[in-house]
Amino acid sequence: MSSxxxxxxxxxxxxxxxxxxxxxxxxxRMEMRAFFGFDTQLNYLFSxxxxxxxxxxxxxxxxxxxxxxxxxxxxxxxxxxMKIPSKTYKVDCLNKMDLGETKKIRHPERRAIERELGLIIxxxxxxxxxxxxxxxxxxxxxxxxxxxxxxxxxxxxxLHKPHSYSTALNTRTARAIANIAxxxxxxxxxxxxxxxxxxxxxxALSMGIQIEGRDINPLVCNGARENIAYFxxxxxxxxxxxSEVINCYDxxxxxxxxxxxxxxxxxxxxxxxxxxxxxxxxxxxxxIDTIDEAIEEVGFEIIDxxxxxxxxxxxxxxxxx
Numbered sequence: 001m002s003s004x005x006x007x008x009x010x011x012x013x014x015x016x017x018x019x020x021x022x023x024x025x026x027x028x029r030m031e032m033r034a035f036f037g038f039d040t041q042l043n044y045l046f047s048x049x050x051x052x053x054x055x056x057x058x059x060x061x062x063x064x065x066x067x068x069x070x071x072x073x074x075x076x077x078x079x080x081x082m083k084i085p086s087k088t089y090k091v092d093c094l095n096k097m098d099l100g101e102t103k104k105i106r107h108p109e110r111r112a113i114e115r116e117l118g119l120i121i122x123x124x125x126x127x128x129x130x131x132x133x134x135x136x137x138x139x140x141x142x143x144x145x146x147x148x149x150x151x152x153x154x155x156x157x158x159l160h161k162p163h164s165y166s167t168a169l170n171t172r173t174a175r176a177i178a179n180i181a182x183x184x185x186x187x188x189x190x191x192x193x194x195x196x197x198x199x200x201x202x203x204a205l206s207m208g209i210q211i212e213g214r215d216i217n218p219l220v221c222n223g224a225r226e227n228i229a230y231f232x233x234x235x236x237x238x239x240x241x242x243s244e245v246i247n248c249y250d251x252x253x254x255x256x257x258x259x260x261x262x263x264x265x266x267x268x269x270x271x272x273x274x275x276x277x278x279x280x281x282x283x284x285x286x287x288i289d290t291i292d293e294a295i296e297e298v299g300f301e302i303i304d305x306x307x308x309x310x311x312x313x314x315x316x317x318x319x320x321x
Contacts, residue, residue, distance in 0.1 A: 014050055015063040015137065015144060017094060018043045024173065026306035027317065028058040031176045033304060034183040034319075042100045044139065053151035055179060055207050057172040061094055063135045066146040072113065075136070075143040076120060084123035086131030091118040092148055094137040102139050117145070154206055162230050163197050163223035166311075169255060169286065173308055173315075175203040178211075180304075180319060181251045181284040185209045188250045191280065193242035194272065198224030198235075200253050205233040211253075213237040214245070242275040252280035256287045274298045283320045288313055295320055 020028055020043065029039035035056070036047045053059040066082070069075035093110035095102070105113070117136055118125050135148030155171040169177070178200055182188050185208055192200050195213035197220060204211040205228065213235060215221050224237045254276055257264045273291070276283045277298040285295070295302060300320035308315050 012050075013046055013048055013065045015065060015139070016045050016047065016051070016053065017060040017063075017097075017099065017137075018045075018058050019060045020058065021172065023309040024058075024176075027173060027176050027308045030304055030306040030317065030319075031056060031058065031179050034180045043097070044099045053149055054154055055175075056151070057153070057155050057175045059151050061135070061151060062149045063094065063137060063144060064147040064149070065144050067144070069143045070141070072116075072138075072143055075145055076117065079117055079145055080120040080122075082121055084121060084132065086123075088124045088126035088130045089118075089121065089132045089134055090125065090127055090130035091121070091134045091136060094135050094148070099137075099139050105138075155203060158199075158202050158206070158231060161197065161202075161227045163227055165197065167313070168196055169199050169315075170310060171199060171203060173310070174199040175207075177253060177284055177286065177317060178204040178207065178209060180317070181253045181282070182209045182211075190251045190253060191245065191247075191249045192253045192255075193245060193276070193279075194254055194257060195224055195237065196220055196255065198227045198237065200255065201235055201237070202228055202231060202233060204253075205235045206231070211235065214240060214242065216241050242272055242279070245275070245279050247279065249280045251282040251284065252276045253284045254286065256285060256289075256291075270294050270298075273300070276300075281321065285316075285318045285320060287316050287318070290316070291318075 032039040035051050036049055053062040067075060067078040069078060091114045093113045095105040095110060097104050113136060133148045136145045155175045158171045182190050190209055190211040192211060193214040195201050195215050198213055201211055201213040213224055218239050221237050221239045228235045254272060256269055273294055277300055283300060302318050303321050304319040306317050
């Protein structure tokens with residue numbers, strides 16, 4: 001690869017680094033497929049698609065690539081011509097962990113690389129509160145430089161709700177499910193008709209997804225409303241069964257009630273799926289049972305799936321159209 005400067009917006013490529021979590025590797029890859037159209041076993045990927053890294057509970061950082069080169073020396077020649085649009089900047093080397101077969105760079109060496117590049121940029125360096133963070137990374141003997149965006153773990157802030165229960169989805173899983181259901185929120189309407197205390201609704205609302213919640217239990221509805229308000233979010237939670245829903249949605253997200261903790265029957269579970277087919281073009285179903293036949297019987301097709309675990313529960317996550 002020859003050294004080059006990427007100039008056109010349409011030619012921009014983004015590099016995403018990932019941190020995988022135990023028991024949720026499959027979920028991470030399913031979210032990748034929803035965002036980018038493919039997945040990888042590696043802990044990084046390149047894509048022309050721009051995703052806010054804070055949306056994903058698995059993405060560590062995003063680098064908007066401005067320059068790429070075959071060596072650090074060649075990269076320096078490109079970077080020294082760069083004009084910083086902001087007043088102050090900071091350079092951060094992203095090789096803090098192994099990236100595929102590329103071994104991590106030790107801390108002193110990363111600091112040296114940051115200084116080398118920082119000193120040749122036409123601008124004012126600021127380590128503590130820069131206007132822009134510039135990232136540098138090497139992967140497979142190529143060097144990349146650009147605008148860095150670090151992920152903020154918003155989902156961690158939602159761990160401690162006023163109301164919760166032990167079998168609810170954890171917030172990291174809920175956030176990934178919301179992304180799988182609505183990877184690109186603009187113009188999309190979603191519903192969670194079995195929303196419980198609002199775990200999925202909260203994650204979706206915090207990412208700007210237009211979603212409504214619903215549950216048959218009035219006490220649970222009140223708890224969901226309080227949880228949403230606790231985080232300064234605004235959303236609608238309605239009491240009632242899914243059979244009473246008259247509006248249509250782009251997608252429904254359904255964490256099926258579990259027979260262990262509710263009196264729901266298999267027939268009632270089937271009816272929830274059937275009603276979801278009536279009101280939504282697409283559905284993400286979370287289930288502890290294998291329900292492929294029921295999904296196909298109502299006219300849905302499973303187009304992607306994975307499993308995730310929490311305590312003794314093994315949940316299947318099914319994307320249906």
